[in-house]
Amino acid sequence: MEADQIERFRDFNRYYTRRLDLLSENYLGQDRPLGQARLLFEIGDGCDLRELRARLGLDSGYLSRLLRALEEQGLVEVEPHPSDGRVRVARLTTTGRRERDDLDDRSRERIAGLLGGLSDEQRAELIAAQARVQRLLRLAAVRVTAVPPATETARECLRRYAAELNERFPEGYDAASLTPAAAVTGEQLLAGEEGRPVGCGLWTRLGPGVAEIRHLWVAPEARGLGLGRLLLERLEQGAARDGAGTVRLGTHTALTEAIALYRRGGYHEIADYSDSPYNQLAFEKRVRPAGTA
Amino acid sequence: MEADQIERFRDFNRYYTRRLDLLSENYLGQDRPLGQARLLFEIGDGCDLRELRARLGLDSGYLSRLLRALEEQGLVEVEPHPSDGRVRVARLTTTGRRERDDLDDRSRERIAGLLGGLSDEQRAELIAAQARVQRLLRLAAVRVTAVPPATETARECLRRYAAELNERFPEGYDAASLTPAAAVTGEQLLAGEEGRPVGCGLWTRLGPGVAEIRHLWVAPEARGLGLGRLLLERLEQGAARDGAGTVRLGTHTALTEAIALYRRGGYHEIADYSDSPYNQLAFEKRVRPAGTA
DNA sequence: CCCGTCCTCTGACCCTGGTCAGAGAAATCC
DNA sequence: GGATTTCTCTGACCAGGGTCAGAGGACGGG
Structure with a gap:
C-alpha cells in the first residue's frame, strides 16, 4: 500500500471528525450530556434494560444512573417487565418523546444548514461519494x-x-x-x-x-x-x-x-x-x- | 433538500464515527490520554504556548498541566522564549520525538490493517471518494x-x-x-x-x-x-x-x-x-x- | 520609573464517562 | 423448598477534560 494513501486517509479523518465535532457539539450538547441523549434515542418505543446495555455497551450501574437522571427530568419511565420480574423496561414519556423529536429536528436542521450552500447536483454527488466510502469500508x-x-x-x-x-x-x-x-x-x-x-x-x-x-x-x-x-x-x-x-x-x-x-x-x-x-x-x-x- | 439525503448523511456519520472510534481508541488510547497525545503531535519542532493554545483551543491552565505531565515523562521541555521572557516555548526531547513517531507508526499500521482487505483498485476508489466528500464539504x-x-x-x-x-x-x-x-x-x-x-x-x-x-x-x-x-x-x-x-x-x-x-x-x-x-x-x-x- | 498589559502557572473546582463490588429481588434448577 | 442464577440498583471510586480566579514575572508606553 502506498504511504500516500494512508496519509490522505488520515487527512480525511482529521477533517471529517473536526467538522462533525462542530456538528454534534451543537446539536446534542445543547443542554443534555451525550450519554443521556444517546439513551433517549436508543430507547425508542420501549426497550428492556438488558438490551439497551448490550446495544450501547454500557455498564449496568452506569445505565441505571443515566436512567434515573432521565426519570428525574420526567423523560423516561421504568417499569417491571410483564412476564419476568427481574427485567425492567424503559419507556419514553410523552415529554420524553417530544424531547427526542426536538433533538432529532435540531440535528436535521444543522445538517440542512451544513449542506444548504451546495446545489442539488453537488449534494447528490456528496451523498453518492459518502455511500461509496461506506460501502468500501464495510467491505474492508x-x-x-x-x-x-x-x-x-x-x-x-x-x-x-x-x-x-x-x-x-x-x-x-x-x-x-x-x-x-x-x-x-x-x-x-x-x-x-x-x-x-x-x-x-x-x-x-x-x-x-x-x-x-x-x-x-x-x-x-x-x-x-x-x-x-x-x-x-x-x-x-x-x-x-x-x-x-x-x-x-x-x-x-x-x-x-x-x-x-x-x-x-x-x-x-x-x-x-x-x-x-x-x-x-x-x-x-x-x-x-x-x-x- | 430531500429528507432522504439528510438521513443518509446522518447514517454515514454514524457509521464513520463508529469505525473511527475503534481506530483512535486503539492507536492513541494505548497508554496516553488523548489530550497529551494531541499535544505531542501539535508541538512538532518547537512551538510557543500561545500558538498551541490557539491551535488546539485549550484553556491556558489546562495546557499548562498537560505540558507538566509530559515534562514529568521526559517527553517535553519548556523554555523561555529567547526574545520575549513572558512567552514560553515547548520542544520535544529526543524521547518525546521517538514517542511521537511511535504513535504515528502505530496509527499508520492500524490504517494499513483497516484497508488491507481491499484491492489496490478499491483502495484508490476509496481515497478518491473521500477526496470528493472532503472537497464538497469544504465548499459547503x-x-x-x-x-x-x-x-x-x-x-x-x-x-x-x-x-x-x-x-x-x-x-x-x-x-x-x-x-x-x-x-x-x-x-x-x-x-x-x-x-x-x-x-x-x-x-x-x-x-x-x-x-x-x-x-x-x-x-x-x-x-x-x-x-x-x-x-x-x-x-x-x-x-x-x-x-x-x-x-x-x-x-x-x-x-x-x-x-x-x-x-x-x-x-x-x-x-x-x-x-x-x-x-x-x-x-x-x-x-x-x-x-x- | 511606574502602571497597565501580556503571558504563564497554580490551586480549587466541576461534570461526564466509566468501573467495581455488593445487596436484594425475581426466576430457575434440582 | 433450598440453592443458584439472572438482573437491577446503589454506593464508592477514579481519571480525563475542562473552567475559573488569582498570583507573579516580564514587557512596553508614557
Whole structure:
C-alpha cells in the first residue's frame, strides 16, 4: 500500500471528525450530556434494560444512573417487565418523546444548514461519494475465514440461503438439497462483518482437477459491497490451491445478480453437468493452477 | 433538500464515527490520554504556548498541566522564549520525538490493517471518494459575502491576487492596476472558509445594462473545490440584480484555468473592450435580467 | 520609573464517562 | 423448598477534560 494513501486517509479523518465535532457539539450538547441523549434515542418505543446495555455497551450501574437522571427530568419511565420480574423496561414519556423529536429536528436542521450552500447536483454527488466510502469500508471490515462445514453459524447461513431460494424460485426450494456438512470435500468459507455472519460459500471436489462451487450467498444487509465477488475469488483460490484447474457451478435463472456476477468473473456457460433440479444453467472457468502468481 | 439525503448523511456519520472510534481508541488510547497525545503531535519542532493554545483551543491552565505531565515523562521541555521572557516555548526531547513517531507508526499500521482487505483498485476508489466528500464539504463551509470594497481582508485578498499575477505573467503585474476601492461601483464579494479568506471577486458598472467582473481569485489552498464557479455565479447574479443583461470580463492567456472556467460558465470570446494591458482575451455572457427565475 | 498589559502557572473546582463490588429481588434448577 | 442464577440498583471510586480566579514575572508606553 502506498504511504500516500494512508496519509490522505488520515487527512480525511482529521477533517471529517473536526467538522462533525462542530456538528454534534451543537446539536446534542445543547443542554443534555451525550450519554443521556444517546439513551433517549436508543430507547425508542420501549426497550428492556438488558438490551439497551448490550446495544450501547454500557455498564449496568452506569445505565441505571443515566436512567434515573432521565426519570428525574420526567423523560423516561421504568417499569417491571410483564412476564419476568427481574427485567425492567424503559419507556419514553410523552415529554420524553417530544424531547427526542426536538433533538432529532435540531440535528436535521444543522445538517440542512451544513449542506444548504451546495446545489442539488453537488449534494447528490456528496451523498453518492459518502455511500461509496461506506460501502468500501464495510467491505474492508468483512473477514472471510474457512470454517469446519458443521459450524453452527455456517449452517445458519445455509438455512437463510435456502429460505431465500425457497422464496425466489417459482417452484420453491427444498432445504434437503443443501450439501450436507459431511459432503464438503473442499472448503467452507464464512464471511463476517463485525462479528455477524453476512455470507458464505463452499467448494467440493467434483473430479480430477475439477471443483464445484456451491451455495454462494450474501446476506441482504451486505449486498452491494462487492462481497459476492470477494467470496467467489477466495473459493476459486482455495480450489486452485487444492489442484483444481477448472471450477464449475450451477445456478437458477431466477438468480440474475448471481449470473451477472459469474459472467463478470470470467465464467462461461457450459452444458449441464449435474443432476440438481435447480441447476438450470451451468458455468465453468479455468483457474490458474496452484503456485502460479 | 430531500429528507432522504439528510438521513443518509446522518447514517454515514454514524457509521464513520463508529469505525473511527475503534481506530483512535486503539492507536492513541494505548497508554496516553488523548489530550497529551494531541499535544505531542501539535508541538512538532518547537512551538510557543500561545500558538498551541490557539491551535488546539485549550484553556491556558489546562495546557499548562498537560505540558507538566509530559515534562514529568521526559517527553517535553519548556523554555523561555529567547526574545520575549513572558512567552514560553515547548520542544520535544529526543524521547518525546521517538514517542511521537511511535504513535504515528502505530496509527499508520492500524490504517494499513483497516484497508488491507481491499484491492489496490478499491483502495484508490476509496481515497478518491473521500477526496470528493472532503472537497464538497469544504465548499459547503465557504461563506460568500458582499463586503465594503475598502475592507481590510478584501484588500488583502487583492494583494495576494496581484502577487500571484506578478509571478505568473511573463511581463509581471503592477499592483497599481488593481481596481481602487473607490472605483467599485458594484459589489465586492469575499469568500471565507472557517473564518479565513479564501477568495474574492468584484463587479462594476461598465455602461447601461453592462457589468464587468474583475479580480476573480481563489486562494491556492481552496482550489479544486468549485469555488471559482461559485464566486462567478454570485457575481453574475449581483450584476443581474443591478440591471445588467450582459457581463464582460477580460483575462490573460497565462490564466488557463480561469479561461476554462469562463468557457464552462457560458462565456464566449469577444473583441477586446478595455484598455488594460493585461486583458489579452475578452469574454462576454448574457445573464438573465433581474426578477427572472 | 511606574502602571497597565501580556503571558504563564497554580490551586480549587466541576461534570461526564466509566468501573467495581455488593445487596436484594425475581426466576430457575434440582 | 433450598440453592443458584439472572438482573437491577446503589454506593464508592477514579481519571480525563475542562473552567475559573488569582498570583507573579516580564514587557512596553508614557
